[in-house]
Amino acid sequence: MVKLRLKRCGRKQRAVYRILAIDVRYRREGRDLSKVGFYDPITNQTFLNLSAILDFLKKGAQPTRTAHDISKKAGIFTE
Structure with missing residues (x-):
């Protein structure tokens, strides 16, 4: 199963997150x-590749709660 989730990058006290499509069997990093x-x-x-996100969602990927909230602010989800 594929999920859309966040990967922590950056340095101490200055976190930046990448939004990834990743298999659930792999660890966060x-x-x-x-x-x-x-x-x-x-x-x-926030920068989102909307076409890639929609493509993964059509294939059955499930976003995590945080990835869903970020995508919702960008207008991907209408809920």
Whole structure:
């Protein structure tokens, strides 16, 4: 099963997160299938590759709660 989830990057006290499509059997910092965006909580910047995210969702990928909330703010989900 594939999930859309966050991977922590950056340095101490300055976290930046990549949004990845990753197999659930891999750990958080493990090998990803595709990078579909990033999120910087300090500056509140978000970049999402909408076509890649929608493609993974059509194939059955499930977003985590945080990835869902970030995508919802970008307008992917209408709930």
